[in-house]
Amino acid sequence: MARERTADEILDLLRDEGARRLRRVVLRDNRSTIWSLTQGGTVLNLHSAYRLAPPSILRAFARLVREARRRSPAYREARQEVADWPGLAPELNRLQRRHRRVRAPHRRGPGVGPCCATPAQRVYLRRLYRYLNATRFGGRLPRTIPVRLSNRFSTRLGQMVPGVVDGRPAVLEIALNVDLLLKGNGRQRLDTLLHEMAHAADYLFDGAVGHGESWRRWARRVGCDVRATCDAPIRRRRRGARTVFRVPPLPRGWRARAA
Numbered sequence: 001m002a003r004e005r006t007a008d009e010i011l012d013l014l015r016d017e018g019a020r021r022l023r024r025v026v027l028r029d030n031r032s033t034i035w036s037l038t039q040g041g042t043v044l045n046l047h048s049a050y051r052l053a054p055p056s057i058l059r060a061f062a063r064l065v066r067e068a069r070r071r072s073p074a075y076r077e078a079r080q081e082v083a084d085w086p087g088l089a090p091e092l093n094r095l096q097r098r099h100r101r102v103r104a105p106h107r108r109g110p111g112v113g114p115c116c117a118t119p120a121q122r123v124y125l126r127r128l129y130r131y132l133n134a135t136r137f138g139g140r141l142p143r144t145i146p147v148r149l150s151n152r153f154s155t156r157l158g159q160m161v162p163g164v165v166d167g168r169p170a171v172l173e174i175a176l177n178v179d180l181l182l183k184g185n186g187r188q189r190l191d192t193l194l195h196e197m198a199h200a201a202d203y204l205f206d207g208a209v210g211h212g213e214s215w216r217r218w219a220r221r222v223g224c225d226v227r228a229t230c231d232a233p234i235r236r237r238r239r240g241a242r243t244v245f246r247v248p249p250l251p252r253g254w255r256a257r258a259a
């Protein structure tokens with residue numbers, strides 16, 4: 001049975017292994033994010049499951065921190081190694097189950113956050129996702145990924161949440177800003193969903209997150225804007241309106257490709 005380490009003990013170990021830039025390790029009970037480097041690579045936010053990780057996994061984290069800027073092959077290998085650690089999946093699943101129980105009384109949709117989509121909007125999103133998967137991704141993405149609508153995003157248009165399910169990388173959700181369903185936002189709606197689906201492909205097939213070279217390759221391939229943030233303004237619902245009920249039309253030809 002492995003011994004639990006504190007954040008400071010992990011920090012000392014990683015610094016001994018050459019992660020000298022590191023100033024702090026923060027252990028978190030996240031449901032999906034397994035690790036992240038913040039504050040210019042000086043703070044490592046670590047899923048609390050790793051407090052039980054063996055020294056080999058902590059050495060892989062040290063390599064991650066050391067190589068994070070270069071995204072070298074060693075970095076990619078280390079990233080895979082820590083994601084594949086068998087101690088992680090049971091803990092993630094436990095936290096996700098607990099979260100589902102706690103949040104059960106609320107109106108919840110698919111994915112990890114609250115969904116404000118109407119049933120008709122959900123059907124629309126599912127069909128649009130399948131259509132784009134068939135026509136732009138050659139059907140390589142999973143047949144279903146939870147696509148939810150959020151009325152809580154302010155400037156953000158969308159997000160893809162990567163995670164690990166049963167020890168394998170999985171997309172926990174794609175979330176879109178509900179305002180994208182307003183009339184006049186058709187181009188950004190499509191572009192945002194493609195942007196997030198490109199993140200999904202990048203994570204599932206290249207093991208990458210963020211807007212690096214591999215994501216840009218996917219974005220170019222499927223024909224969405226390769227700038228990391230889409231800063232074109234979109235139409236917003238009027239102030240005080242809680243959500244959008246509109247169901248936009250599907251692209252022509254969706255029926256043949258997404259049924």
Ligand SMILES: [Zn+2]
Pocket residue numbers: 195199210211228
């Ligand atoms: Zn993005």
